Amino acid sequence: MSTQEPPELIAAVYDEDETAVLRLLRAGADPETADGEGETALYRAAVNGAAGIVRLLLQAGADPDRLSSGSDLPLCGAASWGHTEAVRALLAAGAAPDLAEEYGYRALIWAARGGHEADLRALLAAGADPDLPGPDGAPPLVAAARRGSPGCVRALLEHGARGRREALAEARRRLTVDIEADLRKGLETGTPGCAYITDRREDEPGTTTVEVTVVHRGLPAVGDSGQTGHRAIAALLEAETEAEAG
Incomplete structure (x- = not known):
């Protein structure tokens, strides 16, 4: 590990201070720096969606496939939060797209x-x-059909994804599910005094994203979300399976 104030580099990444990160790297800070719990600077930048910092760390020699805290991959962290520019930066630096964490x-x-x-x-x-x-x-x-994202389903079909009948069955099943109630059930903590906040927005044309967050003692704790595109997905997959059968 570098002796050039690695805690300062971690703090700069947490603060998403790109100028400070560049200064520290130029001064010799180790791009592989991790905090006391083993979380790497690259992983934190990827999860934050700080694509500029991701690029700086990669250019300085950070390994795009190094596990953070022994378990988490930067590419997975970026993809799980929808940080597309961070995903692209990691892939451009050679991150293995199929590596499992x-x-x-x-x-x-x-x-x-x-x-x-x-x-x-x-x-x-x-x-x-x-x-x-x-x-x-x-x-x-199947995961995309369960989520309710027609765009993700369409992209996978364009790349020849298998499991179409299973995905169709999942989309049809989700048509009968109250998404908000289902999300709340999955987030139940059993802790007294928790409240739930529900946000609805249109992240993808033609669908509503339903996001439920658990609030404990006035602070957001955990959350989950889903989309309402199951009818469109079912129609899309029905057409695909009919074409296959024909």
Whole structure:
């Protein structure tokens, strides 16, 4: 590890202070610096979506595929939060698109689960396998259908993704689900005094993103989200399966 004030580099990354990061790297700070819990500067920058800092760390020699805290990949961190420019920067630096982090998650699964079409397309363009399953055994197409993102489903189909019948069954099943209630159930903490905040917005044309956040003692704790594009997905997959049968 470098002796050039690595804690200062970590602090600059946390603050998303690109100027300070550049100054510290030029002064000899180790781009592989990690904090006391093993979280690397590159991983934190990727999760924050600080693409400029991601590029600086990579140019200074940070390994795009180094595990942070022994378990987390920068590419997965960026893809899970929909930080497309950070995803592109990592891929351009040679990040392996199909590398798995702890529990078997890969960046493509994170993108599909989050409904991040631009990230998913960037990963597919970089050679990500459209069929590698997540830790639950479900392929990306099923994960995208469960999420309710027609854009992600369409991108995967364009790259020949398998599991179309399974994805169709999942989309049809989700048509009968109250998304907000389902998200709340999945976030139940059992802690007294928790409240829920629901936000609805249009992140993808033709669908509504429903985001539920648990609030404990006045502060946001955990959250999850889903989309309402299951009817469009079912129609899309029905057409695909009919074409296959024909």
